[in-house]
Every structure is written in structure tokens, then in C-alpha cells.
Amino acid sequence: MTPAEPGQARRGIPADDGDELHFCSTCAFSAACLDRGYDKSRLMDLHVLVEHSPPIREGEHIFRESDDFNAIAAVRAGTVKTYVTDLEGREQVLGFFLPGEVIGLNAISTAKYPCNAVALETVLLCRFSFPKIATLATRMPGLQQHLFRLLSEDIGKANFLAGDFTAEERMAAFLVVLSRRYAARGLSATRFRLTMARTDIANYLRLAAETVSRILKRFQRDGLVRVDRREIELLDRPALERAARNVLRN
Amino acid sequence: MTRTTCIDPEILARHDRPGPRYTSYPTAPQFTEDFGADELRRQILRSNAEPIPRALSIYVHVPYCFMPCFYCGCNRIITRDTRKGERYLEHLLLEIEQVSPLFDRDRDVLQVHLGGGTPNFLRPSQLGHLIESLSRHFHFSSRSDRDFSIEIDPRNVEPGDIRELAAIGLNRASLGVQDFDPDVQKAVNRLQSVEQTLEVIEACRDSGFRSVNVDLIYGLPKQSLAGFEKTLDTVVEARPDRLAVYGYAHLPHLFKAQRPLDASQLPDAATRLALLRLAIERLTDAGYRYIGLDHFALPSDDLALAQASGSLHRNFMGYTTHAECDLVGLGVSSISHIGDSFSQNPRDVPAWEVAVESGRLPVWRGLQMDPDDRLRADVIQQLMCAGRIDVGQVEHRYDIDFREYFAATWPELERLAREDLLTIGPDGIVATSQGRYLLRIIAMCFDRYLQQPPCTTRGPTSYSKAI
Numbered sequence: 001m002t003p004a005e006p007g008q009a010r011r012g013i014p015a016d017d018g019d020e021l022h023f024c025s026t027c028a029f030s031a032a033c034l035d036r037g038y039d040k041s042r043l044m045d046l047h048v049l050v051e052h053s054p055p056i057r058e059g060e061h062i063f064r065e066s067d068d069f070n071a072i073a074a075v076r077a078g079t080v081k082t083y084v085t086d087l088e089g090r091e092q093v094l095g096f097f098l099p100g101e102v103i104g105l106n107a108i109s110t111a112k113y114p115c116n117a118v119a120l121e122t123v124l125l126c127r128f129s130f131p132k133i134a135t136l137a138t139r140m141p142g143l144q145q146h147l148f149r150l151l152s153e154d155i156g157k158a159n160f161l162a163g164d165f166t167a168e169e170r171m172a173a174f175l176v177v178l179s180r181r182y183a184a185r186g187l188s189a190t191r192f193r194l195t196m197a198r199t200d201i202a203n204y205l206r207l208a209a210e211t212v213s214r215i216l217k218r219f220q221r222d223g224l225v226r227v228d229r230r231e232i233e234l235l236d237r238p239a240l241e242r243a244a245r246n247v248l249r250n
Numbered sequence: 251m252t253r254t255t256c257i258d259p260e261i262l263a264r265h266d267r268p269g270p271r272y273t274s275y276p277t278a279p280q281f282t283e284d285f286g287a288d289e290l291r292r293q294i295l296r297s298n299a300e301p302i303p304r305a306l307s308i309y310v311h312v313p314y315c316f317m318p319c320f321y322c323g324c325n326r327i328i329t330r331d332t333r334k335g336e337r338y339l340e341h342l343l344l345e346i347e348q349v350s351p352l353f354d355r356d357r358d359v360l361q362v363h364l365g366g367g368t369p370n371f372l373r374p375s376q377l378g379h380l381i382e383s384l385s386r387h388f389h390f391s392s393r394s395d396r397d398f399s400i401e402i403d404p405r406n407v408e409p410g411d412i413r414e415l416a417a418i419g420l421n422r423a424s425l426g427v428q429d430f431d432p433d434v435q436k437a438v439n440r441l442q443s444v445e446q447t448l449e450v451i452e453a454c455r456d457s458g459f460r461s462v463n464v465d466l467i468y469g470l471p472k473q474s475l476a477g478f479e480k481t482l483d484t485v486v487e488a489r490p491d492r493l494a495v496y497g498y499a500h501l502p503h504l505f506k507a508q509r510p511l512d513a514s515q516l517p518d519a520a521t522r523l524a525l526l527r528l529a530i531e532r533l534t535d536a537g538y539r540y541i542g543l544d545h546f547a548l549p550s551d552d553l554a555l556a557q558a559s560g561s562l563h564r565n566f567m568g569y570t571t572h573a574e575c576d577l578v579g580l581g582v583s584s585i586s587h588i589g590d591s592f593s594q595n596p597r598d599v600p601a602w603e604v605a606v607e608s609g610r611l612p613v614w615r616g617l618q619m620d621p622d623d624r625l626r627a628d629v630i631q632q633l634m635c636a637g638r639i640d641v642g643q644v645e646h647r648y649d650i651d652f653r654e655y656f657a658a659t660w661p662e663l664e665r666l667a668r669e670d671l672l673t674i675g676p677d678g679i680v681a682t683s684q685g686r687y688l689l690r691i692i693a694m695c696f697d698r699y700l701q702q703p704p705c706t707t708r709g710p711t712s713y714s715k716a717i
Binding site for chain 2: 194197199210212213216220227229230232
């Protein structure tokens with residue numbers, strides 16, 4: 001027996017490859033389809049669209065800005081960061097995608113990827129050809145609804161930090177949202193690893209890296225969180241939720 | 251603390267066998283040359299990327315000594331040529347310039363330790379240059395509890411030196427004494443008078459050093475109970491804030507420096523034990539607290555306070571109140587501990603110099619901890635610092651069933667429990683009052699790298715005896 005990474009132990013969902021009729025348990029689509037009682041032949045239709053690509057190593061790009069858009073991809077394992085580079089060459093982090101989440105949705109309207117996507121650790125993906133899944137969706141209303149939901153979630157994510165919020169509010173909201181997203185995938189809502197670098201968190205939250213650390217230290221001192229290297233434990237979720245209230249509005 | 255005369259000599263004797271001091275886990279013999287400069291660089295970048303990057307602790311090794319002490323097991327070079335010191339300093343400054351830019355600037359330095367060899371082989375002005383360079387390239391913490399310490403050989407201190415060392419920012423001193431008994435001093439080739447030692451202690455206090463530590467060694471050749479008792483009386487009178495009482499490990503096949511020492515003059519096992527018991531009794535009677543593994547401190551000292559509050563930590567420099575620092579080792583043979591990695595600089599000066607001159611990080615070997623290493627390191631750290639293992643906390647943190655995880659070593663723990671070295675209960679695994687003097691023996695049960703089951707086999711002979 002080997003111990004798991006702190007905070008990840010035993011709660012990780014195995015990234016099985018599935019077979020003809022059984023999707024990965026982490027599949028972004030399987031739940032939507034299975035819940036609606038589609039029969040096996042329909043699932044087969046969906047399954048043949050899936051292309052399991054080889055592992056993408058830390059630092060490797062999945063797509064780059066203005067690459068032709070051809071597929072959306074569900075993250076099976078690892079974390080993906082999306083970002084754009086401004087005219088001065090400064091990076092601007094757009095978001096992070098965790099296992100079970102889908103990247104590439106923001107390319108649908110333009111046929112080009114509007115941003116870069118890079119693996120923050122070893123990443124496994126399931127790619128779905130977009131033209132094919134769109135066609136299939138016309139025959140599978142459940143799949144279509146699911147796609148719409150993913151799209152609206154993606155838009156919501158982008159607006160997340162647009163307002164005039166304090167550093168504490170941003171940081172608290174970031175933690176609460178991560179916690180909700182992990183919980184939605186059946187992972188622990190109170191203990192998880194921050195798989196992104198603090199400079200990425202800072203960039204995403206529009207804060208200085210030192211500020212990210214300073215606020216986390218304060219949260220830690222006030223008993224809201226425990227931070228051990230990259231492992232985060234949310235000790236007082238209600239207090240974090242309160243601090244995040246203005247940002248999240250719910 | 252209660253008097254510790256309850257230690258059972260038979261049990262002590264049974265466990266007087268080699269074992270690591272666990273200044274790190276895994277221990278240095280596990281390091282390999284697969285871990286090189288690129289790995290260290292990557293580890294430093296990773297450590298900067300943590301949500302709260304750790305503060306830094308800096309160790310600088312000065313390998314030179316004017317005279318050879320025959321008991322020495324450190325990496326040191328005997329010379330009277332002070333130009334070597336100047337050359338060494340130049341290379342240290344180069345290494346600082348190479349290593350420091352890799353660390354984010356908001357990582358405060360909470361601890362600096364100058365060790366050796368003999369750090370005061372370098373003149374205070376040279377050490378001042380070194381500290382000044384460190385302060386320019388790293389960001390020194392302004393916290394009042396920062397520890398800037400130096401090991402001092404009192405035989406090499408000139409009037410005014412200590413004041414200068416305080417002026418460059420050093421605030422803790424550790425003095426080598428070993429034993430004042432003239433016969434012992436002759437046998438180990440270290441002649442050092444009580445007067446010069448006390449003068450240095452006094453000078454440290456007058457100059458505003460926050461604390462003074464004195465090192466003693468038991469088990470040296472010609473050592474007698476009467477002589478050591480006198481040494482203890484003298485030292486207790488001087489009342490240093492901290493004391494370390496090390497057991498001498500005679501390993502001449504490993505440490506060339508020990509070969510001139512006449513092994514026939516070494517005390518027998520019974521005398522060795524009696525010397526240790528004498529030291530423990532004298533020091534605890536004089537009001538010192540036992541911190542763990544060879545170390546004692548006055549109750550008002552930071553170490554004793556940290557132990558009481560559970561914030562004591564242990565690294566290559568021994569016990570420290572600064573938890574959770576990444577350790578940057580500079581100079582020959584120094585060890586760094588960044589993130590979950592250990593790495594060590596070359597042990598010989600030429601190899602280290604060549605690396606530094608060529609602009610490479612001078613890494614000789616190292617190790618990347620795996621999840622099992624991390625768990626065991628945590629367990630051993632708890633044991634060494636608190637004298638207990640919080641089983642529930644370990645189970646929660648690593649999501650294991652402790653007893654199942656350590657099933658192989660469980661019978662050995664139960665045996666140690668029967669010998670009254672530890673108790674296994676709802677609070678976890680707790681070292682008893684006599685077990686606290688045998689923490690290494692308990693820790694060895696959790697060392698995967700000793701043959702399994704670890705406690706029933708003799709450890710590699712490269713380790714010093716447990717008591």
C-alpha cells in the first residue's frame with residue numbers, strides 16, 4: 001500500500017479507459033446520457049466519437065490561440081490552464097479546467113481557438129470531434145441540453161471576477177468555487193491540491209503573487225484554511241462562503 | 251522535568267547500537283547522483299510556485315580547521331594557510347550569486363547558520379562580507395526571532411572578534427567544548443582552557459548574542475566520571491542557554507580524522523552509560539529541559555518554549571523553532587532541502603569550486619522523496635521533536651490505517667512498549683521518559699531503508715551509536 005498525495009487520498013476517481021459501452025467514470029458526457037436512459041446503441045454512437053489521446057506532459061500545449069478548432073475535449077486527469085498573451089507579451093490567465101470539465105467550448109463561434117491551453121501537470125483528455133458531436137446532439141436531446149449547460153457554465157466562469165472586488169473576496173471566491181467544482185465531480189470539497197502555480201492564481205485573480213500568499217497566510221491565521229505546500233484544507237467553509245458572497249452572489 | 255534516574259541501564263545497553271540521527275529522512279546515504287543540478291533548479295521553481303512559498307533557512311559550511319580534533323566526524327580540512335579561507339570565501343560569494351536569483355524575493359530568510367569545520371577560521375571581516383552578500387542577494391526577515399547562528403571554536407577567538415560577529419548580525423553562538431579534563435583534551439588533540447571558553451561565553455553575552463550553546467561529548471578516550479562531572483559543574487555554572495551532549499561514535503573506517511585516536515583508551519560500555527546518565531542528571535537538576543536527541547535547553551529558551559507549544563522542528567542544523575523552511579545549503583558538502591527533495595554539494599573543495607566557477611549549481615547527489623518517504627519523514631519528525639506520534643493526525647493527513655500501514659514493524663513497536671520505551675494508546679505512540687533518550691531506536695522502526703523489520707536488525711555501521 002502506498003499513501004496517496006495528501007488530500008487526494010482515496011478520493012480520486014480512477015481514470016479508467018472504459019470500453020465499448022462503458023465510459024470513463026470521469027466522462028463529462030456519460031452521466032448526462034446514462035441518466036436519460038439512452039440505450040446501448042446510442043451510447044455506442046457517442047462512444048465512437050471519443051478519442052483518447054496520449055498523456056500530455058506538464059508544460060505542453062493542447063492547443064494555441066488561432067489554431068483551427070475541431071474538437072472539444074474533456075479533461076480526464078490533471079489540470080489545464082487557458083490563457084491569452086497581450087500585445088506586450090504579458091500572459092493573462094483565463095481559467096483552469098479540472099477533471100470532468102470541458103475545454104474548447106469558447107472556440108465554437110469562431111472556428112479558431114481564441115486562447116492557449118497548457119497542461120499544468122500530466123493531463124489525459126478525451127477529444128470529441130465537434131461537428132460530429134453537434135450532429136449527434138440533434139438526435140440526442142439529452143446530449144444537446146448537456147452541451148448547452150456546459151456552454152453557459154463556461155460563460156459564467158469568464159464573468160466570475162469581472163467586478164470590483166477586494167483581494168480577500170477574490171481569493172475566498174476562488175477557493176469556494178474550486179471546492180464546489182471538486183465536489184461536483186465526487187471529490188472532497190474540503191481538501192484538495194492547488195495544482196496551479198501561485199503566479200497563475202495571482203494572474204487569474206488579478207493580484208500580485210505576494211498578495212495571494214499574504215491573504216492565504218491571513219486565512220490560515222484566522223483558521224479558515226490550512227495550507228501545507230500545495231495541499232489546501234478548508235477548515236471554515238461558511239466563513240469562506242461569507243467572504244466570497246459579493247463575488248458569487250449565492 | 252522529573253529526575254531521570256529511572257533509566258534502566260540494561261535497556262540502555264541493549265539498544266546501544268548504531269542508528270541515524272535523523273536530521274533528515276531519508277538519510278544522506280540514500281542520496282544518489284541521479285539527482286543533479288537540473289532537478290534542483292526544477293525543485294526551486296516548484297517551491298516558488300506553492301501558494302505560500304516557504305521561508306528560507308541558509309546553511310553555509312566552512313570546512314577549514316587549524317588543528318585536527320581526533321573525534322571529528324565532520325567534513326573538514328586541516329590547514330594553517332588563511333589564504334585558503336579567502337579563496338573559499340570568493341567561491342561562496344559566486345555560489346550565492348548563482349543560487350539566490352532562483353528564489354522568489356518574497357521568501358524571507360529566517361535562519362542563517364554558519365557551520366564547519368570552523369566557521370571562525372574566517373576572520374570576522376570575511377564573515378561580515380559573507381553575511382552582507384547574503385543580505386543583498388536574499389531577503390532577510392526583519393522578525394525579531396530570526397536566528398543567525400555561528401559555530402565558534404573558542405581557541406581561535408581574538409579580543410574584539412565576538413563584538414564584530416554580533417555587529418554583522420549574528421545572534422546565536424554555539425561553542426565546542428567536549429570536555430575540560432586535560433587528559434581527555436590531550437587524547438583528542440584539543441587543548442582548550444576553561445578560562446578562554448568562559449571568556450568567549452561572557453563576550454557573547456556582553457555583545458548581545460541572544461543565546462549561547464555549548465557542545466559536550468561523552469564516550470571520549472580517557473574520559474572519567476570524576477573528570478566529566480567537573481566539566482559539567484563548570485558548564486552549568488556558566489549557564490549556557492542550550493547544551494548538546496553527543497555520544498562519541500568511533501568509526502575510524504569512515505572518518506580518517508579518528509584514526510590517530512587511541513581506541514584502547516575509550517571508556518567501556520558501562521562507563522559510557524554512566525557518563526550519559528551523569529550528564530542527564532546534572533543538567534536536569536540544574537533546571538535544563540531535555541529537548542530530544544542529545545539536546546538540552548533552559549526553560550526560558552526558545553527551543554524549550556517551542557517544544558512546549560509543539561512548534562519544534564528538526565533539520566540538518568539540529569533542532570529549530572523555524573518550522574517549514576526550505577533549506578539552502580552553500581559551500582562544500584552542504585545539504586539543501588527544497589520542497590520534497592534533498593541535494594548535496596560535492597564533498598571536496600576542487601569539485602565544488604569547478605562547478606561554481608563554471609556557473610553550474612554544484613549538486614553532487616540528491617533524492618526526490620516519494621509519498622511513502624514524506625509520510626515516514628513526518629512520523630519521524632514528530633517523534634524527534636515531540637517525543638510522540640499523533641496517529642490520528644497521520645491517518646487523517648495521509649489517509650491510511652496506521653497500524654495496517656506499519657504492520658511489518660508493529661511487533662517491534664510492541665516489544666519496545668514491553669520494554670517501557672513507549673506506550674501505544676488512544677493519543678498515539680508516546681515515548682516514555684526513558685524512551686525519550688532512545689528516540690533514534692524508536693525512529694528506526696519507521697525507517698524503510700533499514701532492513702525489514704528494521705528494529706531487529708543492526709543498522710548500517712555508518713551510523714553512530716544510539717546513545
